Amino acid sequence: MLARHLLSRRAKFIHWNAARLYSEGVRQLNTVGEEDLAHFAKILPESCILSTLPPKPTATNDELAPYNTDWMGKYVGQASTVLKPKTTQQVSEIVKWCWERRIGIVPQGGNTGLVGGGVPLKDELLLNLGGMNKVRSFDPVSGVLVADAGCILEALSEHIAPHHHIMPLDLGAKGSCMIGGNVATNAGGLRLLRYGSLHGTVLGLEVVLPDGTILNQLSTLRKDNTGYDLKQLFIGSEGTLGIITGVSILTAAEPQATNNIILALPSFDNVQPLYTKVKRHLSEIMSAFEYFDRASYDLAIKHGHGKALSAEDVEGAECFVLVETSGGKREHDEQKLDELLETLMEAEEPLINTGVLSSSPAQFASLWAIREGITESISKEGKPYKYDLSVPIHAFKDVVDITREHLRSKGLLREDAVKQVMGFGHIGDGNLHLNIVADRFTPEIQAALEPFIYELVASYKGSVSAEHGVGVMKAHALHYSKDATSRALMKRIKDLFDERGIMNPGKVLE
Ligand code: FAD
Ligand code: MLT
Ligand code: ZN
Numbered sequence: 001m002l003a004r005h006l007l008s009r010r011a012k013f014i015h016w017n018a019a020r021l022y023s024e025g026v027r028q029l030n031t032v033g034e035e036d037l038a039h040f041a042k043i044l045p046e047s048c049i050l051s052t053l054p055p056k057p058t059a060t061n062d063e064l065a066p067y068n069t070d071w072m073g074k075y076v077g078q079a080s081t082v083l084k085p086k087t088t089q090q091v092s093e094i095v096k097w098c099w100e101r102r103i104g105i106v107p108q109g110g111n112t113g114l115v116g117g118g119v120p121l122k123d124e125l126l127l128n129l130g131g132m133n134k135v136r137s138f139d140p141v142s143g144v145l146v147a148d149a150g151c152i153l154e155a156l157s158e159h160i161a162p163h164h165h166i167m168p169l170d171l172g173a174k175g176s177c178m179i180g181g182n183v184a185t186n187a188g189g190l191r192l193l194r195y196g197s198l199h200g201t202v203l204g205l206e207v208v209l210p211d212g213t214i215l216n217q218l219s220t221l222r223k224d225n226t227g228y229d230l231k232q233l234f235i236g237s238e239g240t241l242g243i244i245t246g247v248s249i250l251t252a253a254e255p256q257a258t259n260n261i262i263l264a265l266p267s268f269d270n271v272q273p274l275y276t277k278v279k280r281h282l283s284e285i286m287s288a289f290e291y292f293d294r295a296s297y298d299l300a301i302k303h304g305h306g307k308a309l310s311a312e313d314v315e316g317a318e319c320f321v322l323v324e325t326s327g328g329k330r331e332h333d334e335q336k337l338d339e340l341l342e343t344l345m346e347a348e349e350p351l352i353n354t355g356v357l358s359s360s361p362a363q364f365a366s367l368w369a370i371r372e373g374i375t376e377s378i379s380k381e382g383k384p385y386k387y388d389l390s391v392p393i394h395a396f397k398d399v400v401d402i403t404r405e406h407l408r409s410k411g412l413l414r415e416d417a418v419k420q421v422m423g424f425g426h427i428g429d430g431n432l433h434l435n436i437v438a439d440r441f442t443p444e445i446q447a448a449l450e451p452f453i454y455e456l457v458a459s460y461k462g463s464v465s466a467e468h469g470v471g472v473m474k475a476h477a478l479h480y481s482k483d484a485t486s487r488a489l490m491k492r493i494k495d496l497f498d499e500r501g502i503m504n505p506g507k508v509l510e
Contacts, residue, residue, distance in 0.1 A: 027501035029104040031123045032081045036101060040083060043093045048131060051081040067126050070119045071112050071173075072384055074441055075472060077120030079106070084131040088206060088214060088245040091127070095243060096212025098125060104505045107239035109150065109181025112173035114386050115471025117238045118181070121506045129180050132245060135159050143251045144203060144220045149180025149244045165251040168195035172372040180244040186236030188467030190372070193428035194287040194326065195252055198235050205231045206246030210498040218248050233493065238469050239504040241497045255287070255326035257333050260367050261341070261357045262309065264317035268293070268397040270351040271321065274344075275393065275427055277351065278323055281340045285327035292424035293319045293400065296374045296435075299419065303380045305373020307366045313354050319397075321427070322371050374424050378435050381419075385436040385445065387453050390463035396423055396432045399456060403434060403449070410448045414439075431466040454480045470508045478509070 032053065040049055050059035050067075059082070068077045085091045098105050104124035111118050120126060132150035139145075140163040147156060154174040157167050169182060171189035181187075183205065186198050195201060204219035217231050234241055265271060275289060292300075297320055301308045308314075327333040341355045358364040378384045391399055400423035407413050407421065414420050425433040434453065438445050454464050454477045463481045465474055478487060487509075494501075494509055 027505070028102070029124070029502060029505060030102050032103060032125050036097070036103065036125075037081065039097055040081075040094060043090050043097075044083060044085060048084040048086065049081070050084070053080050067108065067111070067128060068119055070116050071114065072379065072386070074383070075116035075119050077106070077126075078123045079120045079126040080123055082126040082128055084128050086131040088132075088208065091132075091208045091243055091245050092212045092214050094125075094127065095208050095210065098502055099211045099500060102500055102502060104502050105243075106504055107180075107184070107243045109178035109184070110152065110173065110176040112177045113181065113185060113471060114388065114468045115465070115473040117185070117469055117471030117504065117507050121472060124505065127243065129178060129243070129245070132180075133178075136246065138163065138165075138251075139220070140165065142220070142222075143253065144248060145251050146204075146218060146220065146246065146248045147179055149178060149183075149247060151179050153177050153179060153182060160251055161254070164254040166254050167191075168201040168250065168252050169198065172375050179247050179249070183235055183244055183247055184237060184239050185469045186467070188426065188429060188431065190288055190290065190426070192426065192467075193289060198249075199232060201250045202231065202235055202247060203250055204248035205234055205244055207231075207234055207242040207244050209242045210500065210503045214245075215242070218246050220248050222250065236469065238471060238508050240494060240508050241503060243503075256328050257330035258287070258324060258326045258364065259330075259333050259337055259358060260288075260322060260324045260364055261337055261355050262367050262370070263321045263323065263344070263355045264309070264313055264353045265319050265321065265351065266316055266353050267318050271319065271396070271427065272393050274321060274351045277344070278321075278340065281343070282323070282325055282336055285325040285333050285336060286323065287326035288322065288324035289428040290322040290324075290371050290425070291319065291396065291427040292322075292371060292374060293397075293422055295419045295422040296378075296424040297370065299377040299381055299422070300370045300373045303373065303377035305377055306368075306370030307363075309356055313356055316353055322367060324368075371424075378422070378437055382437040382439055383441050385438065385441075385449055386468075387434040387436075387449075387464075388466050388468040389432045389434060389453075389457050390430050390466040391432055391457060391460045392462070393427055393430055395460050395462075396425070396427075399423070399432060399434055399453075399460075402456060403436070403453060406452055407436070407445075407448055410444075412445055412448055426467075429466070451477070451480075472507055475506065475508055475510045 067082045068079055106120045106124045106126050108118045108128045129150035132148035134148045136146040143165050169189045170191045204217050206218045207215045209215055325333045344352050358367050404421040421436050423432055423434055425431045457464055458480045464477050
């Protein structure tokens with residue numbers, strides 16, 4: 001038996017950031033050995049096992065690299081083995097074995113997470129859910145969709161589109177992220193303003209618990225007040241309590257008409273009054289109110305996301321707002337948007353410089369592409385430090401400016417400093433994405449940013465994670481947003497489900 005201790009091999013751990021976080025609190029776990037592989041081969045076909053372990057490796061380190069490396073290229077694990085089960089039963093048998101052998105498991109969906117939760121800290125077993133990608137049922141009357149956890153979000157949207165339904169969540173990562181990952185992170189995204197969070201739209205879950213037991217709560221009922229709502233615990237648990245294998249979710253009727261408009265603002269100070277005004281004017285048809293500063297816009301355009309607005313439209317714009325409407329009648333919604341634009345432009349002290357209203361599906365997509373492309377363009381520009389924060393709307397710009405000045409005072413800014421620190425996000429949800437682009441991830445920048453940003457957020461009574469979760473990145477910072485009593489209860493819940501600590505070790509809770 002080749003079982004080895006995770007902790008005793010910590011010296012080989014290469015990533016400085018994660019290494020710090022991994023130094024305490026993680027129970028002694030074993031890693032995958034020859035005997036374990038032989039057992040997995042009884043559960044899964046050969047094609048579903050990728051392993052670099054001797055004597056018969058089925059994959060190279062290069063082939064495992066995409067599983068071991070997170071989307072930002074910031075967190076790098078060293079899993080020797082990736083398993084890709086296709087059924088809940090297979091997941092259950094794998095997990096049962098790992099429970100008995102005390103082998104750490106990292107569940108992984110599309111690996112688009114932004115807090116390092118979906119990659120191993122060291123050489124835990126990586127369980128990728130991508131092979132579980134079947135829609136189990138869709139009821140066009142109720143709109144309830146039941147799907148395997150490994151279904152890609154966009155594929156689900158396409159599946160229900162002919163039935164005139166849409167998914168209640170949408171994110172820039174839709175082409176890769178999986179519904180199980182979405183639920184595990186309690187992803188927010190671009191439609192939360194309209195359809196609410198997954199805590200409301202997820203109706204049921206099927207979960208493999210850390211000892212391999214299958215918890216079947218795959219209800220399709222909208223109302224079920226029979227005791228504790230256990231599924232809620234798994235929504236946002238980031239793989240630390242069990243492996244989500246099936247999701248039942250309430251989809252929404254496709255709106256009859258969708259429109260969007262980008263408004264260019266001369267000053268951030270106008271964002272809050274604009275939000276109030278737009279909300280009042282559009283009322284029930286407003287479905288998104290997204291914010292991005294000038295630096296974010298410039299980067300998205302530079303990297304080819306969406307068509308640039310005219311030079312005249314962007315002149316003097318400090319920031320932008322994208323408003324989407326989803327309503328019942330195109331003419332009615334267009335008229336409302338036209339009137340809104342007119343009112344805004346003709347005001348004595350206009351809140352906006354200009355507005356660009358989409359007039360075709362291609363233009364609609366292009367305006368969204370600017371907003372949705374910001375994340376990718378930041379990554380193309382350099383190494384991203386990403387802070388996903390809940391702060392009062394009025395503080396969005398201050399948080400960005402204060403961070404920029406702080407980095408400047410430490411001599412850590414490039415010459416094009418304005419383009420190095422940027423803010424965008426979901427105004428309607430009070431969710432700011434503060435991003436810093438650097439040439440490299442360095443301990444100096446890291447030390448300058450943390451705990452500085454978390455203390456700044458705490459001063460606004462905000463949250464250090466609005467929608468991306470905690471993962472490994474923020475496990476040490478949880479105390480900024482959860483008091484000691486809450487953290488102690490969270491630890492007790494973790495122990496109740498996973499007293500051996502095999503599920504995503506070192507994530508969420510230190
Ligand atoms: P992964 O990255 O694979 O995993 C994320 C976490 O969930 C990990 O802790 C993992 O262990 C756990 N996990 C995954 N699958 C399971 C499972 N089946 N059972 C148990 N645990 C599991 N996030 C937002 O909230 N809003 C956005 O608008 C948004 N936009 C994004 C845009 C881009 C371009 C990118 C790259 C990311 C964006 N994200 C956003 C972050 C990310 O896409 C979401 O967190 C997404 O929900 C992660 O899904 P995934 O399948 O990629 O999960
Ligand atoms: C977004 O809103 O675009 C996402 O949360 C991704 C990000 O923060 O970069
Ligand atoms: Zn977001």
